[in-house]
Amino acid sequence: MEKAVLMQTENLNLYYGKTPALQAVSLSIREGGFYGILGPNGSGKTTLISVMCGVLKPSSGRVLWNGRELGSYNRGQIARSFAVVPQDYAINFPFTVLEVVMMGRKPHLGRLGRPSDEDLEIVYTCMENCGVLDYAGKVITNLSGGERQRVILARALAQTPQVLFLDEATSNLDISHKIELLKLIKRLNAKQGVTVIAALHDLNFAGMFCDYMIYLDKGRVACEGPTAVVFNEEVINRVFNVEVEIRKHAVTGRYNLALLPDLR
Amino acid sequence: MRREIILAHREKEKQRLLVLLLLILLLVAGCLIFTSLGVIKLPPWEIARIILTSITSNGSTPAGIDEIHRAIILDIRLPRILAAVLVGAGLATAGAVFQGLLMNPLADPYTLGISTGAAFGATLAMFFGIFLPGGLGLLTVPLLAFAGALLALGAVYGLAVVNGTMAVTNLILSGVIVSAILSAAISFLKSLAGEGVGSIVFWLMGSFASRGWHHVFLCLPVVLAGLVICCYYADDLNILSLGSKSARQLGVDDSKVITILLVTSSLVTAACVSISGIIGFVGLIVPHLMRMLVGPDHRFLIPVSALGGALLLVGADTIARNLLAAEIPVGVLTTLLGGPFFCYIFRIKAKRQIF
Structure with a gap:
């Protein structure tokens, strides 16, 4: 059964000065999907996410959300429905973990609004889910990279988003934290129907978690489709210019990738 | 556990409000005590009575109050005290905001060259002996200083904006450049000033000597409105410390x-x-001290810094006018006394973080 279309991009183009970053990108995102955006460095993954979540305006083309143009919603509506986890944050001031996660409730509060007990409950649950409860009172500037990234994820989840964007959010994490984080996101995706759009570098993780893949190359959509169809040797060789072999794993039933570099 | 975290958060909110209230009380009490100190000493309650009766009765001196005392308090000491309160509050507020905006704890109100612009305006007024007509004569130096500050500000922003966008690093760099040029211009004027160089140098060091009500009324609306605006956007400033892009999101x-x-x-x-x-010093250090006290949340940091700055500067000015027979420039004093104190605090904090 096909889910309803949640977001669409129509012929997006974006230029940084004269350099094209996105060219003729047309996509549709269905509700509850786990989408992977894959592509080499500089292929436009971050730019695409920034445009889709309303942070950057495209030079031409439109982003539709529930059939309406994204620009026609006000900032608050967008902030209550979309959340972005960036690759890394530099926070220079000694906010506590609790304060940072609480910032995720900002779009739900008035300007001078004080967080209610319900807001605090949500913040608590998000911190618990992300495993950062133990250092709720710790200062963010004293945390390790992995700890900080989980705090930032908790902050994004505290927005209680309908769509969660991950902008290479797991790139700086070690393998176990990476799996924990992606498992957590997958659970949210499966249980609460949060739509996930994730720019990922690690193709094995993409094969494991994504239902649907969008390959970008030099700002254009090189290929898109369900993981079972487009996660294959030919596409990856074309987009990334590397030799690989992809097999369905006997136990997990997921797709695994082995690199076949020419080592001679 | 869940309950505990919520309670701890509520407790922290309460504590910060308490600090805020405490500082307000301290400032009011401090102002009364500081006003009472001087060559003629009067008890603080006498000051309170003079101020209160002057509000209720208009013009005439009520019974039981010495006319000369009343004049000393209302015409000389009070405007000076209020000027120090306003400047302390204003500089500390601006310092907290600049540090938050530029995401740099080393920023202060003078980073963008505004002070050098003001100094240049004031130097011009003193060097050429300009005297504004139309009853503004007494305000010539402050008004020209304000104009100089605005011009410097315009130049810095004009330099920093490239293709309609402004990067923070550009802003700091433009501030440094504009500031350097104006400093050189000031030095040039000083070298030509001959005998008149004394008044320029003394102005540059900062002082509240012989500041009257006209100075207070020049500063008051800007500082008050500024404080309200900064508090209104304080929560946005918190979010901005996550970076512009995340804040927009x-x-x-x-x-x-x-x-x-x-x-x-x-x-x-x-x-x-x-x-x-x-x-110097107030705008840089007070936000730091207050951040140690109430944390980096600008909704508290800004008002608490304003109060702390006011308290520090009015205290320093009281020492400046009473300690020696001759007046010490308060700008020198704040740094001489505050600097070592801050070094001490800084060492304690640095040690705690390491071990």
Whole structure:
């Protein structure tokens, strides 16, 4: 059964000065999907996410959300429905973990609004889910990279988003934290129907978690489709210019990738 | 556990409110005590009585109050005390906002060259002996200083904006450049000033000597309005410390908020500098001290810094006018006394973080 279309991009183009970053990108995102955006460095993954979540305006083309143009919603509506986890944050001031996660409730509060007990409950649950409860009172500037990234994820989840964007959010994490984080996101995706759009570098993780893949190359959509169809040797060789072999794993039933570099 | 975290958060909110209230009380009490000190000493309650009766009765001296005492308090000491309160509050507020906006704990109200602009304006007024007509004569130096600050501000922003966008690093760099040029111009004027160099040098060091009500009324509206605006956008400033992009994603109109806060805190700085001269240290250190006390949440940090700055500067000015027979420039005093104190605090904090 096909889910309803949640977001669409129509012929997006974006230029940084004269350099094209996105060219003729047309996509549709269905509700509850786990989408992977894959592509080499500089292929436009971050730019695409920034445009889709309303942070950057495209030079031409439109982003539709529930059939309406994204620009026609006000900032608050967008902030209550979309959340972005960036690759890394530099926070220079000694906010506590609790304060940072609480910032995720900002779009739900008035300007001078004080967080209610319900807001605090949500913040608590998000911190618990992300495993950062133990250092709720710790200062963010004293945390390790992995700890900080989980705090930032908790902050994004505290927005209680309908769509969660991950902008290479797991790139700086070690393998176990990476799996924990992606498992957590997958659970949210499966249980609460949060739509996930994730720019990922690690193709094995993409094969494991994504239902649907969008390959970008030099700002254009090189290929898109369900993981079972487009996660294959030919596409990856074309987009990334590397030799690989992809097999369905006997136990997990997921797709695994082995690199076949020419080592001679 | 769940309950505990919520309770702990509520407790922290309460504590910060308590600090705020405590500082307000301290400032009011401090002002009364500081006003009572001087060559003629009067008890603080006498000061309170003089002030209260002067509000209720208009013009005439009520029974039981010495006319000369009343004049000393109302015409000489009180405006000076209030000027120090305003400048302290303004500089500390602007410092907290600049540090938050530039995401740099080393920033202060003078980073963008506003003070140098003001100094240049004041130097011009003194060097050429300009005297504004139309009853503004007494305000010539402050008004020219304010104009100089605005010109410097315009030049810095003009330099920093490239293709309609403004990067923070550009802003700091433009501030340094404009400031350097104006400093050289001031030095040039000083070298030509001959005998008159004394008044220029003294102004540059910062002082509240012989500041009257006209100075207070020049500064008051700008500082008060600035404080209200900065508090109104304080929560946005918190979110901005996650970076512009994340702030935008959280629904903050980042470029609007940055522009409003930059212009506001620059105007506050300009108003302060134009009546007091250049008083260092308050704008840099008070936000730091207060951040140690109440944390980095700007909703508390800004008002608490304003109160702390006011208290520090009015205290310093009281020492400056009473310690020696001759007046010590308060800008020198704040740094001489505050600097070592801050070194001490800094060492304690640095040690705690390491071990």
